Amino acid sequence: MNRIWAIIENTFKESLRQKILLLLVIFSILLIVVSIFLEPFALGEAPRILRDFSLAVSALFGVLVVIIIGSTLIHKDIEKRTIYTVITKPVRRSEIIIGKFLGLLLLIIILVCSMAVIQQLVIFFYEGSFDFSLLIAIPFLILEIMILLGILLLFSSFSSPALSAMMGIIFFIIGHASPDLKLFADQVKIPAMKYLAYGFYYIMPNLENFNLRIDLVHKLPLYPDQLLFSICYGLIYTIFLVYLAIIIFEKREFK
Amino acid sequence: MDMAIELENICRSFKNHFWQNKKQVLKDVSLEIYKGEIFGFLGPNGAGKTTTIKIITGLIRPDSGSIEIFGHPANALKVKKRIGFLPESPYFYEHLTGYEFLKISALLSNQKNYKSGILGLLEKVGLKHAVRLQLRKYSRGMLQRIGIAQALVAEPELLILDEPLTGLDPIGRKEIKDIILEQKAKGNTVFFSSHILPDAEAVCDRIGIIIDGQIIKVGELNKLLRKGLKTDEISLEDWFVKQIKRNE
Numbered sequence: 001m002n003r004i005w006a007i008i009e010n011t012f013k014e015s016l017r018q019k020i021l022l023l024l025v026i027f028s029i030l031l032i033v034v035s036i037f038l039e040p041f042a043l044g045e046a047p048r049i050l051r052d053f054s055l056a057v058s059a060l061f062g063v064l065v066v067i068i069i070g071s072t073l074i075h076k077d078i079e080k081r082t083i084y085t086v087i088t089k090p091v092r093r094s095e096i097i098i099g100k101f102l103g104l105l106l107l108i109i110i111l112v113c114s115m116a117v118i119q120q121l122v123i124f125f126y127e128g129s130f131d132f133s134l135l136i137a138i139p140f141l142i143l144e145i146m147i148l149l150g151i152l153l154l155f156s157s158f159s160s161p162a163l164s165a166m167m168g169i170i171f172f173i174i175g176h177a178s179p180d181l182k183l184f185a186d187q188v189k190i191p192a193m194k195y196l197a198y199g200f201y202y203i204m205p206n207l208e209n210f211n212l213r214i215d216l217v218h219k220l221p222l223y224p225d226q227l228l229f230s231i232c233y234g235l236i237y238t239i240f241l242v243y244l245a246i247i248i249f250e251k252r253e254f255k
Numbered sequence: 256m257d258m259a260i261e262l263e264n265i266c267r268s269f270k271n272h273f274w275q276n277k278k279q280v281l282k283d284v285s286l287e288i289y290k291g292e293i294f295g296f297l298g299p300n301g302a303g304k305t306t307t308i309k310i311i312t313g314l315i316r317p318d319s320g321s322i323e324i325f326g327h328p329a330n331a332l333k334v335k336k337r338i339g340f341l342p343e344s345p346y347f348y349e350h351l352t353g354y355e356f357l358k359i360s361a362l363l364s365n366q367k368n369y370k371s372g373i374l375g376l377l378e379k380v381g382l383k384h385a386v387r388l389q390l391r392k393y394s395r396g397m398l399q400r401i402g403i404a405q406a407l408v409a410e411p412e413l414l415i416l417d418e419p420l421t422g423l424d425p426i427g428r429k430e431i432k433d434i435i436l437e438q439k440a441k442g443n444t445v446f447f448s449s450h451i452l453p454d455a456e457a458v459c460d461r462i463g464i465i466i467d468g469q470i471i472k473v474g475e476l477n478k479l480l481r482k483g484l485k486t487d488e489i490s491l492e493d494w495f496v497k498q499i500k501r502n503e
Contacts, residue, residue, distance in 0.1 A: 005362065013355075085405055
């Protein structure tokens with residue numbers, strides 16, 4: 001456990017010191033604050049726009065950070081040869097992957113939670129009361145980010161940062177288009193296209209499972225069995241991706 | 256005699272690009288390093304020293320042949336616990352301070368009570384003044400010293416050093432040589448590669464010479480030097496050049 005903790009701590013500190021994080025925090029705060037000034041143009045819809053906007057910005061912020069840092073997570077260590085002194089210690093390669101995953105995840109959790117605090121403060125400042133119902137979006141956003149982090153870690157364990165980042169973006173876009181993909185697969189008449197669309201639908205993660213924005217903003221009811229399914233889906237998918245990353249990393253050589 | 260490292264018929268080839276032919280970097284390398292000795296692994300640039308060391312430390316795998324450390328497979332965790340390794344031209348996490356880096360190294364090596372050990376190590380390698388300095392601000396010589404410190408953090412029985420004296424000033428080289436000799440005095444084994452022959456001559460019990468991926472000589476330093484000439488006096492440098500020319 002000490003060994004994994006050492007890698008978690010190092011990954012967390014390394015990611016934290018990247019200035020890009022600071023820029024993104026400032027960017028996000030600015031966006032939320034700017035949303036307050038929408039009121040005169042919002043025709044009474046300002047509270048809803050504010051919630052929608054702040055949830056969307058939090059999600060975008062989390063996804064951007066995970067793609068920017070996650071795509072270089074393993075590659076940088078190999079490129080800079082810092083991996084040499086880690087891998088030759090009595091540490092399992094699986095511990096390195098798990099430590100890197102948890103280190104960046106810890107940073108993302110802290111950032112997403114900080115965003116939620118800012119969001120609540122903005123709502124309080126704007127409406128005079130908090131809206132804690134929005135907080136349920138946090139664990140689901142984290143689950144979505146966990147899947148993306150798993151994808152980035154997987155590609156980062158054998159390919160370049162550019163390819164890893166590109167795959168992260170592709171998975172993110174297709175993952176959110178999953179219901180449309182299903183609809184397309186159901187309706188398309190050409191068999192080859194149908195199988196291809198179904199193939200994509202079943203292989204690619206359905207990230208819409210974790211998108212509660214519309215439900216929360218419009219105060220729609222949330223169903224516990226659906227939420228439980230999303231949690232299990234997110235955890236199983238992430239574990240599978242991390243496991244694949246470990247298998248690839250175990251076979252890797254460091255020339 | 257007990258073995259620390261045993262390489263048997265190691266072969267390894269690389270190709271830089273998929274359209275290129277494979278180049279054999281190690282050709283049937285066999286080597287035995289005894290427990291408690293200081294072994295100098297010498298050879299010109301590109302001879303295969305670093306590749307051999309990477310195979311010993313598990314960074315790469317041989318195409319064929321076997322490797323054992325202390326009688327066990329080299330990649331076993333229980334073996335890694337007994338090894339300290341300094342890579343060639345080491346790169347470390349620049350955002351960490353010297354103390355933080357050694358703390359992580361200690362934790363990765365399962366050391367729980369590391370605090371006093373780390374401070375002692377930093378003093379030993381002459382970096383006590385740089386405890387709180389980020390590694391990005393370290394000079395080349397300081398990085399080499401912190402590299403030696405991280406290799407020693409778990410008090411290893413086998414120290415593997417790839418070009419440990421490179422980038423150090425005469426005082427630094429003397430200090431590292433003293434550390435190597437101190438390890439031997441403790442009964443530990445040191446395996447190191449070097450280009451700096453007079454330094455190797457000063458500390459080694461035995462040396463091995465690799466040229467073009469093949470081991471051409473292994474033996475006790477004094478005996479090898481005496482065998483090479485009719486007179487008793489010859490420097491390692493002269494002898495080394497002679498061996499290389501003979502193999503050209």
